[in-house]
Amino acid sequence: MQEENYMQKKLIALAVAGLVSAPAFAQSNVTVYGLVDVGFSNLGGSSTHKNRSGIDSGLQSGSRIGFRGVEDLGNGLKVAFVLEQGLNVDRNTSGGLLGGSTNRQSYLALVGNFGTFAFGRQYTPQHTFFDSIDPFNTGTVGNVENLYATGVNSAVGADLGAGAIRLDNVVAYVSPDFGGLTVTAAYTANGLADESATEKNTKSTDAKVWAINPVYKNGPLLVGLNYHRITIDSLDGTSNNDAKNSVWDLGGAYDFGAVRLSALYGKSKLSGDAIDTLGIKNTQTSWLVGATIPVSEAGKVLVSYIKTELDYSSSTGLKDRDAKKFSIGYTHDLSKRTNLYAAYAKLSSDKVGDDLAFDSVFRNESNYKRGINIGLRHKF
Structure with missing residues (x-):
């Protein structure tokens, strides 16, 4: 999603750095904001599906409507909130806007000289970090998250939060700016659902997530580190059935004026008794x-x-694999709020069976190996 201004994401959490930027805190009222993104998408190269062409919503950035506000409590203390709902502008669905629950961000935050504490559904620090480095700002078929560090087996992927860009039940802290250095730390006792009640003498099936993300920004330089760990005591409540996912990422970008160069490198390790039983232990x-x-x-x-x-x-008996994706795109500002965009991506992989496929230029999109997006985006 290419955005210096995108939702004014600057201050928050495990989700996060998706709070509200300083200018918004200066206000004492509620602001309605949003984004409408619609375009043409063509996907091809699948071994299982016909080529797909269609008019789709949210190709570069998810279409949405939101409310944010702040109250000055005095003595440098403020309370702020964000409630944000995703929209599908290409068809007759609202994603819960009318009578439903919010499905993007929804949190309440306390802000002061000590930093920011935020509580609720928020962006993960990894997603916010990637968004600041990826040339495609985690949008279109060029999105880094379509391939990078999303390869957790689907059998446990939902439980481990694999590929999740927002998590529920998050308590997050964002430090003040120390000469360009800010640190985001976050925790959730269950990132993908409400914290469940656990019967006595059984183990919790909740996915617990710890995350920390220090980032240094100084003029054209941005460099940072993300680390998060996801643990489940038991996939089914029995003993000796735990699962763990440890992830770290190092990345940065430097704007030379004529070009902004970006780089990311990271590892994701899947382990635990449940992983051994499933035979999918990997790095x-x-x-x-x-x-x-x-x-x-x-x-x-x-x-x-x-x-x-x-x-x-080696104990899994599965073959090591790799995948590569090349992406090229163009974005053209028609105004400060409106832009045209186009993107093309092609993926190649040595897919072996259906066990954890690096199979698409779009995540979970039917094994498509190439894609084109052309669209229009407007922010308000």
Whole structure:
């Protein structure tokens, strides 16, 4: 999603750095904001599905409507909130907007000289970190998250929060700015559902997530580290059935003026008794190099190359695999709030069976190996 201004994401959490930026805190009222994104999408190269063409919502950035506000409590203390709902503008669905629950961000925050504490559903620090480095700002078929560090087996992926960009029940803290350095720390006792009641003499099936994300920004330089750990005491409440996912990422970007260069490198390790039983114990290594190249006052060319390698434990008997994706795109500002965009991506992989496929330029999209997006985005 290409956005310095995108939702003014600056201050928050495990989700996060998706709070509200300082200018919003200066207000004492409620602000309605949103984004409408719609375009043409063509996906091809699948071994299982016909080529797909369609008009889709949220190709570069998810279409949404939201409310944010702040109250000045005095003595440098403020309370702020965000309630945000996703929309599908291409069809007759509202994603819960009318009578439903919010499905993007929804949190309440306390802000002061000590930093920011936020409580609720929020962006993960990893997603916010990737968004600041990826030339495609985690949007379109060029999105780094379509391939990078999303390779947890689907049998446990939902429980482990694999690929999740927002988590529930988050308590997050964002430090003050120390000469360009900010630190986000977050915890949730169950990131994908409400914290469940656990019967006595059984183990919890909740997915617990700890995360920390220090980031340093100084002029054209951005560099940071993400680490998070996801643990489940038991996938089914029995003993000796735990699962763990440990993830770390190192990345940065430098804007030379004529080009902004970006890089990411990280590892994701899947382990635990349940993982051993399922026979999917593995380590995933991913890296990205990319560039954002201004070609006019309004236009930028976007380029990225991603490679992911999956190394299984020898005890699983599964073959190691890898996947690569090349992406190129262009974005053109028509105004401060409206832009046109186009993107193309092609993925190649040595897929072996259906056990954890690096199978799409879009996550979970029917084994498509190439994709084109052309669209229009407006922010209000």
